[in-house]
Amino acid sequence: MTQYTDPDGMEFTANTQESADTFSTLIDAYMGFRPETGEILKALLKSDPEMPMALCAKGYFAKLIGSASHSQRAVGISEELANHIDVVDANPRERLHAQALSQWCQGQLDTATDIWEQILLSWPMDGMAVRLSHFTHFYSGDGRRTRDSIARVLPQWPTDHRNYGFLLGMYGFGLEEAGEYVQAEHYARMAVDRNQKDSWSIHAAAHVMEMTGRHAEGIRWIAELQPHWSTVNNFRFHLYWHQCLFHIERGEFDAVLSIYDEQIVSDIESEFYLDICNASSLLWRLEMCGIDIGDRWRKLACVSNGHVNDTELVFVSLHYLMALVSGGHEEGTQRMMKTLRQWSTADSTQGKIIAQVGLNIAEGLLHFRRKEYVQAMDKIQAVRYSMDSIGGSKAQRDVFQMIMLDAAQSSGDVMKARALFTDRVSHKDTSSWSWQGYSQALLSLGQEALANEAARKAGIIRGVGKVGISNA
Ligand SMILES: [Fe+2]
Numbered sequence: 001m002t003q004y005t006d007p008d009g010m011e012f013t014a015n016t017q018e019s020a021d022t023f024s025t026l027i028d029a030y031m032g033f034r035p036e037t038g039e040i041l042k043a044l045l046k047s048d049p050e051m052p053m054a055l056c057a058k059g060y061f062a063k064l065i066g067s068a069s070h071s072q073r074a075v076g077i078s079e080e081l082a083n084h085i086d087v088v089d090a091n092p093r094e095r096l097h098a099q100a101l102s103q104w105c106q107g108q109l110d111t112a113t114d115i116w117e118q119i120l121l122s123w124p125m126d127g128m129a130v131r132l133s134h135f136t137h138f139y140s141g142d143g144r145r146t147r148d149s150i151a152r153v154l155p156q157w158p159t160d161h162r163n164y165g166f167l168l169g170m171y172g173f174g175l176e177e178a179g180e181y182v183q184a185e186h187y188a189r190m191a192v193d194r195n196q197k198d199s200w201s202i203h204a205a206a207h208v209m210e211m212t213g214r215h216a217e218g219i220r221w222i223a224e225l226q227p228h229w230s231t232v233n234n235f236r237f238h239l240y241w242h243q244c245l246f247h248i249e250r251g252e253f254d255a256v257l258s259i260y261d262e263q264i265v266s267d268i269e270s271e272f273y274l275d276i277c278n279a280s281s282l283l284w285r286l287e288m289c290g291i292d293i294g295d296r297w298r299k300l301a302c303v304s305n306g307h308v309n310d311t312e313l314v315f316v317s318l319h320y321l322m323a324l325v326s327g328g329h330e331e332g333t334q335r336m337m338k339t340l341r342q343w344s345t346a347d348s349t350q351g352k353i354i355a356q357v358g359l360n361i362a363e364g365l366l367h368f369r370r371k372e373y374v375q376a377m378d379k380i381q382a383v384r385y386s387m388d389s390i391g392g393s394k395a396q397r398d399v400f401q402m403i404m405l406d407a408a409q410s411s412g413d414v415m416k417a418r419a420l421f422t423d424r425v426s427h428k429d430t431s432s433w434s435w436q437g438y439s440q441a442l443l444s445l446g447q448e449a450l451a452n453e454a455a456r457k458a459g460i461i462r463g464v465g466k467v468g469i470s471n472a
Pocket of ligand 1 (some may be wrong): 207395
């Protein structure tokens with residue numbers, strides 16, 4: 001095989017120049033979450049089955065699906081690649097990618113991330129390394145890592161590069177997760193101005209609106225751009241999820257249930273991990289708002305039962321568990337708990353997180369559904385300040401904080417409930433659910449005037465959708 005250079009100056013070991021160019025097209029599609037990404041890779045592997053980066057991408061994409069079966073497939077691909085790399089005399093960047101895939105397959109997500117960062121030192125325009133490290137930094141739960149990883153490479157990309165906008169949006173998202181909302185929105189909007197189909201960047205701005213309580217604006221933002229982002233892969237359902245969060249805060253529960261049925265679960269049988277996360281999180285939130293969700297958990301539990309052996313991401317497995325335990329799937333719940341306990345003994349990046357944080361949350365969920373609210377509250381409260389490490393976004397992880405608060409409220413420990421809701425509204429003062437819960441806690445202690453004031457604030461958020469309660 002020979003070295004060919006793509007339009008960005010990346011060298012590829014391949015059989016033809018066309019293969020290198022096609023790989024570049026693959027990265028464009030991957031960055032844009034375009035549904036044809038898989039087809040582009042399939043065609044590339046057909047025309048150039050020995051191309052190391054094509055094989056590596058196949059392994060990466062299998063890992064990104066996040067299920068045990070795909071993960072097993074990735075192990076086989078990684079082994080094939082390791083055997084193949086000397087035979088075809090792969091270049092140093094490709095060898096690093098092969099190592100990263102191997103580490104990822106062995107559960108060493110931190111090491112894989114370090115390798116992608118190492119690649120970016122010498123090849124800052126390696127789109128695959130940029131996007132994958134963004135993904136794994138995100139699942140480290142540390143917004144600063146997500147932010148800084150993109151900050152390091154952004155100046156190395158020509159501003160007129162066709163994918164430069166995607167980087168702007170990734171940077172925006174990292175800034176948002178690091179709590180720098182003004183800058184985050186600035187970058188996200190710049191990205192969307194360049195490309196209205198850039199769903200990750202639309203999403204980054206939606207996160208800012210969520211964190212700053214701009215619920216009505218968030219609904220408009222997502223709805224107005226919907227004709228553009230609705231053509232992307234299943235990530236589009238996550239944008240619908242964000243739209244639902246805004247509706248929940250406004251008390252528009254019928255809208256949430258419609259979006260849930262028509263969109264969120266419309267492809268729930270897919271193997272894509274995020275679909276169940278969106279659905280589980282929404283159903284639990286709706287129930288915490290007192291909404292009758294019918295038998296919707298049952299279907300989710302059934303799908304989740306196919307993932308009880310997955311050991312990819314703690315964040316994701318907890319969402320499968322939410323569905324299993326809520327849907328009354330006792331056998332699946334027990335098998336999942338067994339998996340989580342075994343996983344917590346593994347010497348892997350996520351295994352350590354299950355041991356440190358994940359098991360507590362999992363046991364808290366079980367206690368909650370058994371109506372053992374004191375135990376549920378205690379289990380989750382013990383890890384509430386270290387919960388970030390399970391990854392996902394701040395908005396996504398918030399459901400576990402909410403469950404802790406709901407458990408406190410239901411436990412009858414009114415002093416604890418008041419204390420927890422008091423700290424909640426002090427840092428999440430744009431949430432009607434939080435003010436409503438605070439109001440209830442105050443009322444149980446006979447603090448009627450304060451309870452009425454808290455209820456009034458909840459009403460303002462629901463009715464007007466714009467806050468002005470404090471400086472958030
Ligand atoms: Fe999100």
